[in-house]
Amino acid sequence: MILTTGGAGYIGSHTVVELLNANFEVLIVDDLSNSKKEVIDRIEQITGKRPIFQQIDLKDKQKTFELFQKYKNIEAIIHFAASKAVGESVENPLKYYENNIGSLLNVMLAMKEFGVANFVFSSSCTVYGQPEKLPVTEQTEKKPAESPYGNTKMISEDILKDYAVANKNFKAIALRYFNPIGAHPSGLIGELPNGVPTNLVPYVTQTACGLRSKLSIFGNDYNTPDGSCIRDYINVVDLAEAHVVAIKRLLECKNKSNFEFFNIGTGEGVSVLEIVNTFEKVNKQKLNYEIVSRRAGDIEKIWAETSYANTELGWKAKKSLNETLISAWNWEQNYRAIQK
Ligand code: UD1
Secondary structure (H helix, E strand, O other): OEEEEOOOOHHHHHHHHHHHHOOOOEEEEEOOOOOOOHHHHHHHHHHOOOOEEEEOOOOOHHHHHHHHHHOOOOOEEEEOOOOOOHHHHHHOHHHHHHHHHHHHHHHHHHHHHHOOOEEEEEEEHHHHOOOOOOOEOOOOOOOOOOOHHHHHHHHHHHHHHHHHHHOOOOEEEEEEEOEEEOOOOOOOOOOOOOOOOOOHHHHHHHHHOOOOOOEEEEOOOOOOOOOOOEEOEEEHHHHHHHHHHHHHHHHOOOOOOOEEEEEEOOOOOEEHHHHHHHHHHHHOOOOOEEEEOOOOOOOOEOOEOOHHHHHHHOOOOOOOHHHHHHHHHHHHHHHHHHHO
């Protein structure tokens, strides 16, 4: 059985679908602080299998231990459960340290107590800051985090690294996600941002459906071909598949060391204006947008060198940007239709 913490969330739910499709038994633990219980029904609709669901807050150590006591057949954990809003983390850093570090420690303490060895962690390209050389490889130097959110990812990787040195039975893989976007092709699961989205693609889809009047593009004076920032946008289903591959690698003992980390992106840099133009073209939508000043804390450009993940993990992003932006719009429309 694979325990997915935060398994009802955006990346978690897509990963649970891929795990069930690969015939793993799945236990979802989620506190539903940024997700909805209906997602479990949707996962069942897509896969024909219902994952076990437990609503638990992993900041509660006793509840976390009781969970491991109850489910003795947990073989591996994928730890998604974390808060992820960069701006909120600047305003409320303690929430981020308590949620993201507190939960990680409780899960790892329970793993130690109950002898569970395999761990996959949701890390982020935020650990690289603004790199001097692009694309970034796994060897690119890490930079001090720009936000408490980013710092929780840095600290979490350090915790995994230190524990892996001290405990030879423990095996961890950190997946450094670039920018996950899009939704499941069924249109049944996708991103469900709380309130006004801060990420680009949910803001784009909410503007297209009339929920937001205008998209702001943060800056067109960057040192990039069209002046807007560049990111590596990875389809969430491709990203979900990387987790299945990582789990198999650990369970089949194919890992080369007991703490590994991989860049999970497409290897392609895409600008904000390219996202907007592609979205308009493939979905035949006109977006109302304006260029505004730069957003504090944004880096200019980043994209991944993915050859290590390609050769070593045997994983590669497959979906095109067109397909991904069609899936994001399909999900937004379906979701709004259900809400009515
Ligand atoms: C940020 C974090 C990343 C985290 C992710 C999760 C950093 C450097 N990056 O990614 O680690 O995993 O959030 O939420 O901390 N944009 C607009 N208008 C908008 C929204 C965004 O122009 O309304 C632009 C941004 O300026 C940026 C790009 O779109 O250039 C992507 O932004 P966003 O989706 O927020 O992701 P990141 O900031 O790259």
